[in-house]
Structures are given as structure tokens and as C-alpha cells.
Amino acid sequence: MRIFDELYGTVELDGVLAELINSPPVQRLNGVHQGGASYLVNPDWDVTRFDHSIGVMLLVKKLGGTLEEQVASLLHDVSHTAFSHVSDLVFDHKKEDYHEFIYEQVVACSSIPAILRREGMDWKKLLLDDSKWTLLEQSAPELCADRVDYTLRDMYTYGIITLEQVHWFLAQLAVVNGRMFCTDLSAAEWFVETYYKEVIDFFMNPLNIYGYDRLALVLKRALAIEVVSKEDFLKEDHQLIAQLSTSDDHEIKALLDELSTDVELEETLEDYHIHRKTKVRLIDPSVATDGSLVPASTLSKQIRVMNEAAKAKAEKGVYLKVYY
Numbered sequence: 001m002r003i004f005d006e007l008y009g010t011v012e013l014d015g016v017l018a019e020l021i022n023s024p025p026v027q028r029l030n031g032v033h034q035g036g037a038s039y040l041v042n043p044d045w046d047v048t049r050f051d052h053s054i055g056v057m058l059l060v061k062k063l064g065g066t067l068e069e070q071v072a073s074l075l076h077d078v079s080h081t082a083f084s085h086v087s088d089l090v091f092d093h094k095k096e097d098y099h100e101f102i103y104e105q106v107v108a109c110s111s112i113p114a115i116l117r118r119e120g121m122d123w124k125k126l127l128l129d130d131s132k133w134t135l136l137e138q139s140a141p142e143l144c145a146d147r148v149d150y151t152l153r154d155m156y157t158y159g160i161i162t163l164e165q166v167h168w169f170l171a172q173l174a175v176v177n178g179r180m181f182c183t184d185l186s187a188a189e190w191f192v193e194t195y196y197k198e199v200i201d202f203f204m205n206p207l208n209i210y211g212y213d214r215l216a217l218v219l220k221r222a223l224a225i226e227v228v229s230k231e232d233f234l235k236e237d238h239q240l241i242a243q244l245s246t247s248d249d250h251e252i253k254a255l256l257d258e259l260s261t262d263v264e265l266e267e268t269l270e271d272y273h274i275h276r277k278t279k280v281r282l283i284d285p286s287v288a289t290d291g292s293l294v295p296a297s298t299l300s301k302q303i304r305v306m307n308e309a310a311k312a313k314a315e316k317g318v319y320l321k322v323y324y
Helices: 015-021 024-031 049-062 067-075 086-090 103-108 112-118 123-127 145-157 163-171 185-202 206-224 230-234 237-245 250-259 301-316
Strands: 002-005 009-012 173-176 179-182 264-267 274-276 286-289 292-295 318-323
Touching: 002 049, 015 024, 015 067, 015 112, 024 049, 024 067, 024 237, 049 067, 049 145, 067 123, 086 206, 103 112, 103 123, 112 123, 145 163, 145 185, 163 173, 163 185, 179 185, 185 286, 185 301, 206 237, 206 250, 206 264, 206 274, 206 318, 230 237, 237 250
Parallel strands: 179 286
Antiparallel strands: 002 009, 173 179, 264 318, 274 318, 286 292
16 A cells, blocks of 8 residues: 655555455544534634544654554544544543543444454554553653644644755654654754644634534533434534534524534633633653753743743633634
8 A cells, every 4th residue: 555645745555554444344434524513604724533543653753652552543643533633532532532531442342353453463562552552642741643644634734834844853853762852953953843833723723613613502502402422423424414404493404504604703701601621731842962861842932932932822821702
């Protein structure tokens, strides 16, 4: 199999990776948007979980990760529901981890265990403990392939950074003892700035917040009156929207109309209609200096200032007044 990725170029794959990519659970991610409700309020916000899953796998491969870690990377988001993190609002998962909560069940009921078994791989040992996959996942505020890929992918796709900048940053990444770090402080500073354009400027963009709020409300209503079930959340975005659109419930119709209506949004603490906080996401890449790895913030006032501002913004949340 030959695949082309916008960030990492053309790569030849075969064996278990090719079979998994072609499997229904992974192909479903083509219909699940990374930004949840974002594509409904801005069609240009259209990165999918499939794009990201392929990207994380390729980044791990590029950094020398084993075949097993590449498999885990490809499958790390396979349990994301339709509309991704919108389901966390619907099911009240404040840690934004509903996809992790259902991960084992989703994988167990799919074709993935059989594919891995044919390759001599134990799916539970491979997929249910990601602590051993240190390139794929690291606790914040460290770098990991998951954070690096979604940041670079979204910001490149949405025109915030260039492909030349992406390639420059990737060239500054290195690995020691399975841990990703920056070889240059300027690369760490650039990534921190770019990361906050993602998790603050994009995730907390008023239009994004509005879309999440309205879609969560319509999905909660649809669940309450049994227009949809929990199982339906494992469909693709367009399938769930189509299911909602068949309802003659007045509240569902009104909320769907609001999603497709041009609105004016004002950030204000007075008479606001929506207040939403997102998970606090901070980043502080390790940097190589004098033969050891240290947090970039210990070397850079710029990073300390950016981290303080991002933390304050995330903890405050977004207060929106909506005008139709």
C-alpha cells in the first residue's frame, strides 16, 4: 500500500498496517471530524480522525518506533465517536475521555483482534496499556506524537503555519530512551506558540464553542427522546446528522437550524448565553542542553509567559453572547 500524507509525504506500507488501514473500524474514521462540531459551522475545519491516526503512525515510524508502537498509534483514536469530543459534553466526561472509556469495548467488538491475532499479536497487551508506547503518548506538558501531529496537522491545514515550518520543526525532534525532545530551544518556543494557536485560539474559537454547545444540546435531546441511541454514536458524522434530520421534534429541528444559521458572537461577561471551559492543555517540551533534558520553560521566559496566559484563558473559559 502506498499512502500520501500532507505532512510526512509518500510512504509504502504493507502487512498488518495495510490490513488495519483498510479495516472498517479505521476506515470509519474518514467520516469522523477531528474538530467535532467545527465543520458544521465552518466547512474549512475538516481534518478527520483518519488523517490524524495515519499521521501519528507515520510520525512514530519516522522517529524509529517499533511496528507494535506504530500499530498502537494507528489505532489510538479508533473508539472516537461521531463528532469526536462533542460526546464528552453529551455524556458529561469533563476530562474529555469518553473515547478512552469505551476503547476496550469498541476494539473487542471489531475486526481488529482477529487481524492482530493472525500476525501473532495479542490485542489486549498491545492496545490496553499505552504507557509503554512513549513516543505515542506522554503526560502533559511533554511532547508526544499525538500532540505534535494534531497541532501541526490542524495548523497547517487551516493556513496558520507553512509546510516548510512543519518540516523545519520535525527536523529538530530527536528521541532518547523512547522520549521525544527538541534539539533546539527556538524549535521548542515555536512549537509552544503554535500549540496554543491550536488549543486556545482554535479549540476556544467562539464559533467552535458555539458549534459544540448547539450540537451537544441537540444530541442530548435526541438521546432523551430516543431519536438516537448510544450505539449510534459509533457511526460517522454524516450518518448521525442524517438520523437527527429525520426527526420531527421541534427542539431538534430548531437546534439544527441554529447550527446552519449565520450568527454574530460576542465575548462578554454580561448577559452571556454560553460559558464553556475546555480541558487545560499546557505544553513545555524538553530540550537538550549540556548533555541532559530540561523543560524548555527553565530556559525561556517567552514559554513561561505563554504558559501562564494559556492556563488563565483555559481556566476562565469562553463567555459568549449570541445574536441571530
